[in-house]
């Protein structure tokens with residue numbers, strides 16, 4: 041089998057699908073890993089896919105120059121955001137200033153990408169999707185806009201930011217602004233689907249899905265907590281413990297101190313600000329470039345200083361990729377034999393019982 045990058049190392053950025061002029065590549069998702077498989081009958085050995093793939097050729101990474109914590113000054117936007125609403129504050133300002141924004145949204149059962157200069161459309165990008173999103177097709181759309189002289193802000197996972205950088209190249213770098221997320225790792229959306237199936241739901245049949253309400257991590261599907269409001273489900277427990285990521289995530293070359301973007305955004309875990317500000321959401325912003333700092337200053341963002349050591353110590357993926365836990369090795373076998381919830385219950389019994397008790401107390405009206 042001929043693959044674009046080393047076996048089981050594919051990040052699922054889908055760049056090779058946009059690059060290949062012969063439609064010779066098929067990205068195979070077997071839950072444990074993705075592989076970009078080349079059809080040797082169609083391939084003309086041009087090597088474009090190998091050369092652009094960020095797993096084979098990582099773009100230059102830059103050392104952070106300044107760190108901030110803060111939030112979107114628009115109180116409603118901050119309230120509705122997973123963290124401090126920095127992604128949407130940057131998006132709004134960039135479009136106001138005449139640019140386009142490319143990012144991820146949930147549509148027709150898929151975590152896909154779009155690019156727009158319409159603020160209302162762009163607000164659909166908001167929210168953290170704790171799953172591997174699919175940027176197929178976005179790279180060529182962004183390049184077309186750059187070729188037409190437009191400015192584009194791309195917000196995505198670090199591997200996707202590396203991909204857009206490789207695709208568009210140095211020639212168009214001046215008009216392409218890059219924001220990546222601090223990323224724990226990502227599971228295939230098929231894993232999420234198999235979790236939802238236990239509740240007679242499927243990605244294809246729902247309109248909306250949220251992965252957290254501020255610091256409360258839980259799945260909310262079409263406005264309802266999958267277990268109940270305030271209780272973490274077993275997908276969330278599996279995600280936070282790093283059980284379900286595809287194999288490449290555990291050796292991710294972009295989970296590091298030096299970054300591929302102008303700005304990296306995440307949560308300001310471990311911050312010393314007061315409880316009420318924490319309830320409203322506080323983001324961490326790691327700035328690599330001067331133009332990244334300009335974007336933050338122009339947007340409607342409250343910027344505060346942050347203790348870099350505390351921020352780094354509370355966000356391991358600003359140093360190294362997550363270590364694959366022991367429980368991940370038996371997960372896929374267990375998934376087939378016992379089903380999602382039972383396999384996670386047997387690995388994380390204490391965490392699960394804690395949430396079950398919380399659920400029980402909420403039902404009795406003794407907790408919320």
Ligand SMILES: Cc1cc2nc3c(=O)[nH]c(=O)nc-3n(C[C@H](O)[C@H](O)[C@H](O)COP(=O)(O)OP(=O)(O)OC[C@H]3O[C@@H](n4cnc5c(N)ncnc54)[C@H](O)[C@@H]3O)c2cc1C
Pocket residue numbers: 121122123124125126127128129143144145151165166167168169170171172173195196197221222223224225226305306307308309323324355357
């Ligand atoms: C898989 C994943 C793992 C993460 N791990 C960590 C972590 O370990 N530590 C940490 O501090 N923060 C982590 N984050 C980031 C954090 O959850 C918030 O997404 C981030 O702080 C932005 O919050 P915000 O309030 O600014 O969001 P918003 O203002 O709503 O902006 C969020 C932006 O991120 C984009 N986005 C969200 N999910 C995806 C996705 N799956 N693929 C591509 N783009 C996406 C949205 O489309 C939007 O443009 C992770 C995010 C994801 C998606």
